[in-house]
Amino acid sequence: MLKYIIPLALFIVLAVFLALGLKGKPGEIPSPLLNKPAPAFSAPKLNAPNEKLSPADLKGKVWLFNVWASWCVSCRAEHPVINQLAQQQAAIIVGLNYKDDPDAAKKWLETLGNPYNDSVMDADGRIGIDWGVYGVPETFVMDKQGIVRYKHTGPVTEEDVQNIFLPLVAKLQAEL
Amino acid sequence: MIKLWFFAFILLIATQGFAIDDHQLADPEQQKTYELINSELRCLVCQNQTIADSNAELAGDLRRQVFEMLQQGKSKDEIIQFMTDRYGDFVLYNPPLKTKTALLWLGPIAFLLTGFTMIFWFIRRKKQAAVTVFDKGKQEKMRQLLEDTESSVEDGDKL
Numbered sequence: 001m002l003k004y005i006i007p008l009a010l011f012i013v014l015a016v017f018l019a020l021g022l023k024g025k026p027g028e029i030p031s032p033l034l035n036k037p038a039p040a041f042s043a044p045k046l047n048a049p050n051e052k053l054s055p056a057d058l059k060g061k062v063w064l065f066n067v068w069a070s071w072c073v074s075c076r077a078e079h080p081v082i083n084q085l086a087q088q089q090a091a092i093i094v095g096l097n098y099k100d101d102p103d104a105a106k107k108w109l110e111t112l113g114n115p116y117n118d119s120v121m122d123a124d125g126r127i128g129i130d131w132g133v134y135g136v137p138e139t140f141v142m143d144k145q146g147i148v149r150y151k152h153t154g155p156v157t158e159e160d161v162q163n164i165f166l167p168l169v170a171k172l173q174a175e176l
Numbered sequence: 177m178i179k180l181w182f183f184a185f186i187l188l189i190a191t192q193g194f195a196i197d198d199h200q201l202a203d204p205e206q207q208k209t210y211e212l213i214n215s216e217l218r219c220l221v222c223q224n225q226t227i228a229d230s231n232a233e234l235a236g237d238l239r240r241q242v243f244e245m246l247q248q249g250k251s252k253d254e255i256i257q258f259m260t261d262r263y264g265d266f267v268l269y270n271p272p273l274k275t276k277t278a279l280l281w282l283g284p285i286a287f288l289l290t291g292f293t294m295i296f297w298f299i300r301r302k303k304q305a306a307v308t309v310f311d312k313g314k315q316e317k318m319r320q321l322l323e324d325t326e327s328s329v330e331d332g333d334k335l
Contacts (some may be wrong), residue, residue: 029220032264039262099233125237132262134220134234 031132031151038065038146039130043120046097046105053094053120055146062172063092064165065140066116066156067128069100070108072136078155079112085161086115090169091141095119098128098136141165143172195231199243206246213242213255218269226269 033039042054066082068075086093095116097105102121109119122128131140141150150168152160197214201207214228219235227235227242238259245255259267271277 026223029266030264032261125233126241129237129241129262132264134263 027135028153029134031148033132033140033148034151036148038140038142038148039127041120041127041130043122043127046095046102046109046119046121049102049121053118055142058092058094058142059146060144061092062090062144062169063094063142064169065094065096065131065142067096067098067131067133067136067138068119069098069136070104071100072098074155075137076112078137078157079115081156081158081161082115083113084158085156085165088166090166091173092117096127096131096133097121098133099123099125139165141168141172143175195227195229195235195239197228197236197239199239201243201246209252210242210246213246213252214239216256216269217242217259218267220263220267 038055040055042052045051045053064085068079082093093116095118097119099122105119105121109116120127125133131138135153137155139152139156140148143149149172150164152164156165199210201210211228215226217227217238219225219227219230219232219238221232221234222230225232225235227238229235241258242255245258250258256268265271265274265277271280273281
């Protein structure tokens, strides 16, 4: 009897581990920034390089921080979804134009639409490092206290907007 | 044979990857630290490479960060802390032993012990099986069989 039970048990253990392995997303690394204050920066705006924007300016508001670049193919795929999200006017959307050429970035927004209340420039990727950015696009959600409440790696899909972003933003808007 | 060795040699050097890196610290001791830190930080884009090995843009940016922090006189621990604050433990090529990573560290030991237990168990069972074969009746029968074959061989010689 044991002769049959042991291989069966081993097979089940292996199958469970393999099934978990299929479900795991090695590309998604949990962010240590969650539930911590948004990393500070003061960066020039893409459309007005003389003006600067900092997370402190957004205190008291729920805001999204979307990392994008004109060279990033996934961002192009994600862009219509961000445009739609912006139309809902659920929260302020700030873009981080990551390691990009400002002219190419401006042209990109002109052609594909500009969902951002503001985009700030991170020419050499230093703001990206402070935010733990390792792939573009990435999207963070901040509450009214400026605490990072959610991080999304990779392109945001319509499903993500309906199932994650809109409910979360509504919840954060209701908070003080 | 020489061909085979050559092929093995090619494979061996093929795994040795180094990134193009022009950062050079004046103090050789610091340069050593710089290289050590780079070899302990994971490139988050390629994941199976350290930032010392990777030519990914992010790896380059992280090397620059390490370089600048060393120039500012930061210690190795401070730099490692800076990285884990931003990228989590995953950025460390050697993950620290925590409850979360216990399975990672203890898993191989558990597998090894399971393997040894199984080998031990199989050997013991085989031994027991071997002992039971040699009971007196069977031994007698075997001796008889052997004697029969010996005599038949002798018969064969006479033909």
